[in-house]
Amino acid sequence: MAKKPKEKTNYKVIAENRRARYDYAIEEDLEVGIILQGSEVKSLRIGQSNIAESYASVDDGELWLTNAYIAPYDAAMFPHEPRRKRKLLVRNRELIKMANATNREGMTLVPLVMYFNDKGMVKLKIATAKGKKNHDKRATEAKRDWGRQKQRLLRHGE
Numbered sequence: 001m002a003k004k005p006k007e008k009t010n011y012k013v014i015a016e017n018r019r020a021r022y023d024y025a026i027e028e029d030l031e032v033g034i035i036l037q038g039s040e041v042k043s044l045r046i047g048q049s050n051i052a053e054s055y056a057s058v059d060d061g062e063l064w065l066t067n068a069y070i071a072p073y074d075a076a077m078f079p080h081e082p083r084r085k086r087k088l089l090v091r092n093r094e095l096i097k098m099a100n101a102t103n104r105e106g107m108t109l110v111p112l113v114m115y116f117n118d119k120g121m122v123k124l125k126i127a128t129a130k131g132k133k134n135h136d137k138r139a140t141e142a143k144r145d146w147g148r149q150k151q152r153l154l155r156h157g158e
Contacts, residue, residue, distance in 0.1 A: 033089035
């Protein structure tokens with residue numbers, strides 16, 4: 001059995017969608033590039049962004065990030081629109097795989113985290129996910145609580 005390579009963790013997180021793992025059952029994630037304007041990158045370096053209400057979609061053979069908020073940069077000569085659609089860069093094979101996954105019932109593309117990679121490029125991790133029902137959310141929360149309680153018991157038992 002081949003060893004799984006370690007994931008690179010030398011990146012600076014800009015924005016994280018913490019609620020995504022609670023609201024969705026994540027099936028497969030993928031790192032994609034994003035096309036930005038200069039003032040958007042400046043604003044991201046300050047850390048003024050939010051991807052919590054955003055989603056990705058495949059339109060006319062291209063992948064788009066919709067409703068992601070990047071605050072306007074005050075010193076910009078040509079300011080950008082804060083919630084404009086932004087094109088995502090992905091290989092054609094992966095785009096087809098995502099389009100097929102979202103055509104299945106209940107599947108969507110959810111952004112998980114936006115970050116600067118080790119080369120200073122802005123990347124976005126998106127995932128194909130299926131929305132959880134309320135009973136699934138309760139089960140996840142109960143499992144998480146039991147894990148915390150188990151750690152507490154182990155810590156105090158020693």
